[in-house]
Amino acid sequence: MSLVSKLNLNNHMLKRKSKREHGKIKLSNYFQEFKEGERVAVKRELSVQPKFPKQIQGRSGIISGKRGRSYLVKIKDIKKEKTYIIHPIHLKKLK
Numbered sequence: 001m002s003l004v005s006k007l008n009l010n011n012h013m014l015k016r017k018s019k020r021e022h023g024k025i026k027l028s029n030y031f032q033e034f035k036e037g038e039r040v041a042v043k044r045e046l047s048v049q050p051k052f053p054k055q056i057q058g059r060s061g062i063i064s065g066k067r068g069r070s071y072l073v074k075i076k077d078i079k080k081e082k083t084y085i086i087h088p089i090h091l092k093k094l095k
Contacts, residue, residue: 056086
């Protein structure tokens with residue numbers, strides 16, 4: 001398998017859901033609460049608009065506050081720390 005094929009396969013996997021998860025949104029994930037200072041992982045929920053940048057998919061960060069229903073997440077990008085506003089359906093709590 002060539003490198004281009006592997007990259008396309010990985011990109012394809014980011015855009016697909018398994019048959020079991022297809023077509024539904026878990027309401028518990030939609031309304032989940034986080035406290036300031038908690039560590040979270042960013043996992044893109046494909047069935048919810050608007051989408052967010054691909055470069056933060058799979059990264060982890062720290063909750064720094066709340067803005068409306070969404071959370072401010074600080075994610076370290078190489079040497080800079082950047083703040084993203086992300087809806088809780090795209091976040092998963094880390095231990």
